[in-house]
Amino acid sequence: MLCKPFPEYDVEQSTVDRSKLPELGTTKTSKFPELQRAKLSNGLNVVLAQRAGVPTVVMNLMFDAGYKTDHLSSPGTAQLAMDLLDEGTKEMNSLQINEQLQLLGASLSTFSSQDNSNVYLNTLKPSLDASIDLFADVVLNPAFPEKEFERLKDEQVNSIKQEKAQPIAMALRVMNKYLYGEGHPYSNPYTGSGYEETVEKLKREDMEKFYKTWIRPNNATLVVTGDIEMGALKSKLEKAFGKWKKADVPKITFTTPKVNSKNTLYLMDRPESEQSVILAGHLTSKYGDVNQVALEQMVSILGGDFTSRINMNLREDKHWAYGAGGFVMGAKAERPFIVYAPVQTDKSAESVTELRKEISEFITTRPVTQEELDKVKTNQILSLPGQWETNSAVNSSMVNLIKYDLPDDYYQNYDSSVRNLSLKDVREVSKAVVKPDAVNWFMVGDRAKIADKLDGLGFDNIIEIDADGNPKVPAVKETNTDIEN
Secondary structure (H helix, E strand, O other), X not given: OOOOOOOOOOOOOOOOOXXXXXXXXXXXXXXXXXXXXXXXXXXXXXXXXXXXXXXXXXXXXXXXXXXHHHHHOOOOHHHHHHHHHOOEEOOOEHHHHHHHHHHHOOEEEEEEOOOOEEEEEEEEHHHHHHHHXXXXXXXXXXXXXXXXXXXXXXXXXXXXXXXXXXXXXXXXXXXHHHHHOOOOOOXXXXXXXXXXXXXHOXXXXXHHHHHHHHOOHHHEEEEEEEOXXXXXXXXXXXXXXXXXXXOOOOOOOOOOOOOOOOOEEXXXXXXXXXXXXXXXXXXXXXXXXXXXXXXXXXHHHHHHOOOOHHXXXXXXXXXXXXXXXXXXXXXXXXXXXXXXXEEEHHHHHHHHHHHHHHHHHHOOOOOOOHXXXXXXXXXXXXXXXXXXXXXXXXXXXXXXXXXXXXXXXXXXXXXXXXXXXXXXXXXXXXXXXXXXXHOEEEEEEOHHHHHHHHHHHOOOEEEEXXXXXXXXXXXXXXXXXXXXX
């Protein structure tokens, strides 16, 4: 046995004042790279953020398409078509594509969101040329193999079934239908997956049609972040994408949302649910029509942060929810302002009352305070220096900038915009965005356990709907004679 006694330690008198938190040092400012723009001969827009010394290059090819194009075809088309795009080219199958990506140290994905369809590439600078060739092959030469199409279609149908069994997804599937109204480009399920009956009817030819209609160079912007000069980048892209032909692309018309209801509760029965999920909201101005920085801080105060009013009320004070909050969704047209709360079943009605109170008082008796604003501003300012550490993070903000047609210097000025934000700015945005009288409500829960208390909440209508958003007959409660939605 080897014994090593502890050495003798000396105790020094501490000079640290532990009665209070240490003072914060001077906060550092964040920097966003300048953007460079170019256009290829076939109309493809290129936006570059050059970052010297970073070993990766990130590319995001954005098409002005997405789930909104299902309005002109069939719900679920955009999601399935983009999922299928990288499953094989004329020369390679999906396994060969993935093997090549591994050899290059790269990753590639294809997907859609509400307003855009994307092909994303993250690769290493030494393998950039070969990665661009593979990237272009996927974009320009998709094979849409029948076997992969059938597999992905089955997966999407199964995903829809899962969504219709999960409370939050159930609400998201039906919400847009009642916020925007039938016939609006955003009226299909927010998840983009479509409906079982529409997806089951899709054919491989529908995927090809989507591709030929929307995947065009003059309908796209390539967003690039990395250590490369625009001249060299443009030369590489012309070589890889130069033969890609432009074509006329349909225009999506955003009609005025046809919302014929307010103060209506849409109830979705989910027997034996352990809790009720509440979503409430209305449409507000599109991205860029209000002070976006002020809107972000307003959302943080009302429902975005852990210490937001809604979460502190329903979770910390009442103990009815594990987490509750609010947000404003992104969209090119009018956007949903949403508050949400998964709450214990026996407090479903009481939670609606508390949410109503928080929304109403936010623009009346309890507007945003200077203390609340200082807290969320400090949190944001402290996080800014690390916000764009990676090329992927920079690229994500660039995508946001292009999607919503923001000024090229928007993120370069973002730091100062947050620091200079005033209480007046936030209060003005609050009154412009939060409209308590326009709110519609969506609730997923065990109807047998919650319905009786809901009648006393003063809703104009309580309408029971199924998992696809179709009203059940008879409705739970009707006080208006005209219930179109």
